[in-house]
Amino acid sequence: xxxxxxxxxxxxxxxxxxxxxxxxxxxxxxxxxxxxxxxxxxxxxxxxxxxxxxxxxxxxxxxxxxxxxxxxxxxxxxxxxxxxxxxxxxxxxxxxxxxxxxxxxxxxxxxxxxxxxxxxxxxxxxxxxxxxxxxxxxxxxxxxxxxxxxxxxxxxxxxxxxxxxxxxxxxxxxxxxxxxxxxxxxxxxxxxxxxxxxxxxxxxxxxxxxxxxxxxxxxxxxxxxxxxxxxxxxxxxxxxxxxxxxxxxxxxxxxxxxxxxxxxxxxxxxxxxxxxxxxxxxxxxxxxxxxxxxxxxxxxxxxxxxxxxxxxxxxxxxxxxxxxxxxxxxxxxxxxxxxxxxxxxxxxxxxxxxxxxxxxxxxxxxxxxxxxxxxxxxxxxxxxxxx
Numbered sequence: 111x112x113x114x115x116x117x118x119x120x121x122x123x124x125x126x127x128x129x130x131x132x133x134x135x136x137x138x139x140x141x142x143x144x145x146x147x148x149x150x151x152x153x154x155x156x157x158x159x160x161x162x163x164x165x166x167x168x169x170x171x172x173x174x175x176x177x178x179x180x181x182x183x184x185x186x187x188x189x190x191x192x193x194x195x196x197x198x199x200x201x202x203x204x205x206x207x208x209x210x211x212x213x214x215x216x217x218x219x220x221x222x223x224x225x226x227x228x229x230x231x232x233x234x235x236x237x238x239x240x241x242x243x244x245x246x247x248x249x250x251x252x253x254x255x256x257x258x259x260x261x262x263x264x265x266x267x268x269x270x271x272x273x274x275x276x277x278x279x280x281x282x283x284x285x286x287x288x289x290x291x292x293x294x295x296x297x298x299x300x301x302x303x304x305x306x307x308x309x310x311x312x313x314x315x316x317x318x319x320x321x322x323x324x325x326x327x328x329x330x331x332x333x334x335x336x337x338x339x340x341x342x343x344x345x346x347x348x349x350x351x352x353x354x355x356x357x358x359x360x361x362x363x364x365x366x367x368x369x370x371x372x373x374x375x376x377x378x379x380x381x382x383x384x385x386x387x388x389x390x391x392x393x394x395x396x397x398x399x400x401x402x403x404x405x406x407x408x409x410x411x412x413x414x415x416x417x418x419x420x421x422x423x424x425x426x427x428x429x430x431x432x433x434x435x436x437x438x439x440x441x442x443x444x445x446x447x448x449x450x451x452x453x454x455x456x457x458x459x460x461x462x463x464x465x466x467x468x469x470x471x472x473x474x475x476x477x478x479x480x481x482x483x484x485x486x487x488x489x490x491x492x493x494x495x496x497x
Contacts, residue, residue: 136182137275137335145349153249155183158351169357169448171348172321176281178347185252186272189243198243207396209387213238218301218316228398229373237303248367275335280325287345288326300493322362324494361447363486369442378405381414413464416486417455424453430473433463454488
């Protein structure tokens with residue numbers, strides 16, 4: 111069956127740059143051109159949505175082998191304080207509900223910047239890099255994040271933008287490919303990070319990603335990015351674009367800022383309460399704690415769920431969800447799931463109809479079509495947590 115998304119931009123494509131402003135290019139721009147990448151504007155950056163093989167082949171390469179993604183548009187930051195990385199993590203906890211102060215060298219952790227209403231300003235990965243914190247934020251939210259950090263952190267804290275490339279290698283063969291180039295990668299488990307070196311260039315390799323598969327993100331100086339990517343491709347990694355990245359993260363049930371996450375959505379509503387440890391819940395000293403903790407105790411009024419439409423027609427973002435004809439929510443991300451072999455979607459629905467097995471309708475082209483609530487993720491995660 112042809113992939114309905116193979117000729118469409120990804121569901122999470124952001125607005126193009128303002129008129130007269132060219133999209134920014136990553137250090138792999140020339141390589142994308144040589145490989146025949148179809149380029150689109152995403153969060154102000156020119157990035158490949160797909161290559162000649164197509165989104166379906168790129169998706170399969172990630173599930174079955176190894177796929178290479180250029181994620182250099184993501185914001186990379188270094189946070190330093192006079193007290194070192196632990197003091198920096200303690201300071202950052204004032205802005206996040208995550209358990210950052212307990213990070214040990216080499217640990218990485220997922221969390222969110224929250225506002226006073228409990229909404230998600232951005233979600234991010236924070237890594238303990240020894241003497242500082244290495245932080246990766248969403249491209250479209252980098253300026254908002256920097257403003258938030260500047261406003262809230264003490265004057266002795268220094269936030270540095272890192273002008274570096276960031277490559278993601280994802281799939282069951284990622285460990286073998288990356289390990290050949292960066293030996294430190296082999297010793298890492300999921301959500302661990304290490305300083306490394308490649309051909310004399312300082313690198314950071316982290317075992318994590320956004321596809322549900324085992325994989326790595328490698329931060330490199332801009333000049334090392336293209337030869338490193340070429341070495342990965344020569345070893346068997348398949349270049350993949352935004353289209354495959356979107357179908358993979360949708361099947362993995364991973365939320366995306368601007369779709370499942372925004373400043374009106376709490377981590378609890380989005381199914382991310384697991385990222386708020388008991389210590390932070392007891393301290394209740396993060397933005398939006400009153401709202402978030404009440405939702406943890408009582409349950410939120412709406413919940414993010416997986417939805418499987420009946421038939422072959424996908425339900426795109428914004429599709430109205432009804433139960434017995436009454437509107438009860440909307441699709442946040444939807445499309446064809448190549449591994450699933452049919453349409454999949456995520457949606458916010460009223461908590462009363464959020465249990466798996468609940469029958470729903472999706473209003474597609476003005477007609478209600480049957481669907482049902484299913485557990486997330488659609489495809490099981492295969493992160494490497496150790497033997």
